[in-house]
Amino acid sequence: MILDLKLNIEKGQFITLFGESGAGKTSTLRMLSGLLKPDNGSITVGDTTWFDSQGKIDLKPQQRKVGYVFQDYALFPNMTVRQNLEYALQKDQDKSIIGELLDFAELGELALRKPETLSGGQKQRVALARALVQRPEILILDEPLSALDLKMRIKLQEYLLQVHKKFKLTTILVSHDIGEIVKLSDRVFELQNGRVIKNGTADDFFGLNKTSAKFRFSGEVLRIEKDDVMYIISVLIGNGIIKVVSDRTEALGLKVGDQVLVASKAFNPIIQKI
């Protein structure tokens, strides 16, 4: 399969790469970070060229300022949580950032533990904190939440967004999870067979502009929008998103992330918390 990409990412955006397994998402991340060498083309970040096959420029990963969170977290087994973070410090960098990140990620109590003793969610937070130590401008996340249970996923999704905003990052996420993508992304790129076949906002992608049908399912609230006197609630059901119109009383009892039951009754769908 040939990977043939043209990607334009704005600084400060949270973008997601989306597509089937094998579409080339991880390879794209690896090329960006310098772990994989493209055959042809160029990679420019701001005013700096990171790679140019014609100009024979190929910055090593060590020279690119990228925070990379691997799918398997890649925590160093021989080091404690604190040591993992300290290892990422750059030469002459102020060590206070370690304490800051440990606090922010709520890892204080785990600082002296070794990775093998941590749960999935804890490892994830350590991997993320570690990627941020060197104050990268670009944060790359390769399906960082895929190994976690739903509750932990939701918690860490919010956390990722906080991190993105607080550290003013440009974040590139690879994910299969539609809810996650809708929640987090400014822009989505869909890859198929090595090409970007579509790019747009999450709304463009997942039919958030279409109206709902009659049914009865359980799902998760993604968004609550006020529209005059009515509320439009976007609910994630399976892999699809449904928009439900509801009145004030129903809507105010709900918040994003709630698990809900959506049922139809004539033309008035009923929505209630479960």
Add this chain to the structure above:
Amino acid sequence: MDWQPLVLTFKLAAITTAILFVISIPLASWLSSTKSKIRPVMETLVSMPLVLPPTVLGFYMLVAFSPANTFGSWLNEWLGIKLIFSFGGLVVASVIYSLPFMVQPIQAGLSSLPTTLKEASYTMGKSKMTTLLKILLPNVKPSLLTGIVLSFAHTVGEFGVVLMIGGNMPGKTKVASIAIYDEVEALNYAAANSYSLILFSVTFVILLLVYLTNGGYFKRFAQ
């Protein structure tokens, strides 16, 4: 009993192991990560001492290092080194002969580590050397231990190569394995038995320690 052969044996094994440890780490590291086309050739060369009859190695060393020939005479003239009938020669021979016993465990250990470990280190701006010393090697300690112990034990057991290039000189190249051979030839079975028993016990204990350590028995005991 004459302790010299035993002292010589363990001295040879210790020095050989130390040298092998230093030269094998870069070699094993390269072998485990390179995509170079000469890798199969290098792996074969490293493995040769496993299957080559020691007398072949001994013979070629004899030819190469003999002062009567080019390389040997060059060594003698310029560096004053004589590698035939000398302890130094035994060290060189042992290093070559025990090379796979150090390289292969370390290479296997390094190859078994997830590649993302070193990749993560690179994205943090760390050089390959730093990554090797601080991340990779500390996570393959059992492999390092195995390499050290196997090389040591293997060198203790050397016979063929030493016979060819050693010259059987007491105090210099008469190692325990040769001494045993001598004593048996001279029908001194008691002496032969002393040496053999000691070698047997020492190597047994060394190997036992390795298996206990790698099997985690000491950790469990400590808990």
